[in-house]
Amino acid sequence: MKKLIVAIAGVLFLQPLSTTAQKNKKEVLKGLDAEFNTYKAIANELWENPELGYLEENSSALLQETLSNAGFKVEKGVAGIPTAFTATYGSGSPVIGILGEFDALPGMSQSAEPIKKSRVVDAPGQACGHHLFGTGSMAAAISVKNWLDATKKSGTIRFYGTPAEEGGSGKVYMVRAGLFNDVDAVVSWHPGDQNTSNPSTNLATISGKFTFKGVSSHAAAAPELGRSALDGVEGMNDLVNMLREHTTESTRIHYVITKGGDAPNIVPEEAQVYYVVRHANRKEVKAVWDRVVKAAEGSAIGTETEMSYEIIGGTYDRLPNEVLATLMHKNMEIVGGVNYTPEEIDFAKEIQKTLKTPKEIESAGDIKPIIFTYGKASADTGDVSWNAPLAAVRTATWVPGTPPHSWQAVAAGGTDIGYKGMMVAAKTMALTAIDIFEKPAVLTKIKAEFNKRRGADFKYVALLGDREPALDYRK
Numbered sequence: 001m002k003k004l005i006v007a008i009a010g011v012l013f014l015q016p017l018s019t020t021a022q023k024n025k026k027e028v029l030k031g032l033d034a035e036f037n038t039y040k041a042i043a044n045e046l047w048e049n050p051e052l053g054y055l056e057e058n059s060s061a062l063l064q065e066t067l068s069n070a071g072f073k074v075e076k077g078v079a080g081i082p083t084a085f086t087a088t089y090g091s092g093s094p095v096i097g098i099l100g101e102f103d104a105l106p107g108m109s110q111s112a113e114p115i116k117k118s119r120v121v122d123a124p125g126q127a128c129g130h131h132l133f134g135t136g137s138m139a140a141a142i143s144v145k146n147w148l149d150a151t152k153k154s155g156t157i158r159f160y161g162t163p164a165e166e167g168g169s170g171k172v173y174m175v176r177a178g179l180f181n182d183v184d185a186v187v188s189w190h191p192g193d194q195n196t197s198n199p200s201t202n203l204a205t206i207s208g209k210f211t212f213k214g215v216s217s218h219a220a221a222a223p224e225l226g227r228s229a230l231d232g233v234e235g236m237n238d239l240v241n242m243l244r245e246h247t248t249e250s251t252r253i254h255y256v257i258t259k260g261g262d263a264p265n266i267v268p269e270e271a272q273v274y275y276v277v278r279h280a281n282r283k284e285v286k287a288v289w290d291r292v293v294k295a296a297e298g299s300a301i302g303t304e305t306e307m308s309y310e311i312i313g314g315t316y317d318r319l320p321n322e323v324l325a326t327l328m329h330k331n332m333e334i335v336g337g338v339n340y341t342p343e344e345i346d347f348a349k350e351i352q353k354t355l356k357t358p359k360e361i362e363s364a365g366d367i368k369p370i371i372f373t374y375g376k377a378s379a380d381t382g383d384v385s386w387n388a389p390l391a392a393v394r395t396a397t398w399v400p401g402t403p404p405h406s407w408q409a410v411a412a413g414g415t416d417i418g419y420k421g422m423m424v425a426a427k428t429m430a431l432t433a434i435d436i437f438e439k440p441a442v443l444t445k446i447k448a449e450f451n452k453r454r455g456a457d458f459k460y461v462a463l464l465g466d467r468e469p470a471l472d473y474r475k
Helices: 002-014 025-034 036-048 057-069 130-151 170-176 229-246 282-303 322-335 342-352 361-365 381-385 407-413 416-438 440-454
Strands: 073-076 085-091 095-100 155-161 185-192 204-213 252-259 270-279 306-315 390-396
Touching (some): 025 036, 025 130, 036 057, 057 085, 057 130, 057 155, 095 130, 095 381, 095 416, 130 155, 185 322, 185 381, 185 416, 185 440, 204 282, 229 270, 282 306, 342 361, 342 407, 361 390, 390 416
Parallel strands (some): 095 155, 095 185, 185 390
Antiparallel strands (some): 085 155
16 A cells, blocks of 8 residues: 555656646646546545545545645644644645545445446445545645745645544544634535535534443343343334434434344343434534433333443534635636546446436536525534634536435546546635635635624534544444
8 A cells, every 4th residue: 555655646746736837717727637637546546445434544644645745744643633634835824724534434345337336345435435525625725835836925725634524523623623723714525416515504413332231141041141232222222213203303313233242042241322413403412412311321221231322423513604605606617517428428327227316417517506505414524614614515526316325426436427526626626715815805704704603602612522532433
């Protein structure tokens, strides 16, 4: 793996990243077009070697080395997380942040083919496109750095290498450590199946693992001597499922049993269940979580087992910023969407045969009108958005109609369909950051909306408390 990192970095810097004058947006776009194959190679390396949250050693190292070679000052292992880092270039104000993720999802290995086919059985896969996310954001940061050099503008561009978005709340620890305290605005993106720049909210979350401990015994010869930890888990699940009737309509509660025992004829001595609670209001998340804990405590009493729990993650709902989102939308319209080759159209048609709600393939080239949306998913960008103005675009990195966390998303993400969408995002973020550097009045409006929405009395308190990063949550 180390040889691969060096090889890709060597390719990147044998061909300098367009450090010739990039004095206007057209030249910035040309510079990114010239580096398409370079960034494709980096993203493909992350796609072929996916790593789970807090275990992204090679992915993080590759991005760090690329940014360091481009002239950024890299700070490794920030916020107590070995794979988290910042990469900063320039000096003075404004300070513009760009977020980059790179973690994969467990069990989602898939080849770059329009049929369901694992590359490595039971291995991770980039089902949420974070290989594109991290690489595209890095491309934008380097492009802005080159523009700052060419124009002699003052200001700071900072790339945030943010691990473990998928349930690990990596950004929360980075926010809690004060790494966003001096940031004036943050631009970001996420892979998707269409091109949008909507100001939006999403759901706050708390997640954690509940471990029950009982007494093992022979399930047939001496069942009366056993106390089943799995009964504790199942009792908790039953109580929580009854709780659903008595929560607000928009509450979401998910769980998966992560340990249920070793053999059916052994009363399980230890069992574990992993829970996530979501709601648009983080106060309601906390209230529902407390009731889930009570369900666990009640089940432990009823099954004569012992229960302990550990909060793994907790994320804020996202604070929208319409001024910044509108600015990004205007730049996305300049950039344009994703156009498929005939071969890519054939690939997309095969993928769409497997989709429940396929959309027009040509829609990948469209820029959707800007609207305010209320998202049902969650992300640790929420905590960032309450500490600095943030907006994010989505681009068509997947065949239209493809849901995230699917094998179809992994497949398209390993082709030029994904890499083209990645560069749409890189270009949009780069142009938006340049606008902020050049137009102080726009930044003033962005900050004014941020302060109004957040409120004068806001005080940030992480939903996951003061716990240390859950570095082993994927082990």
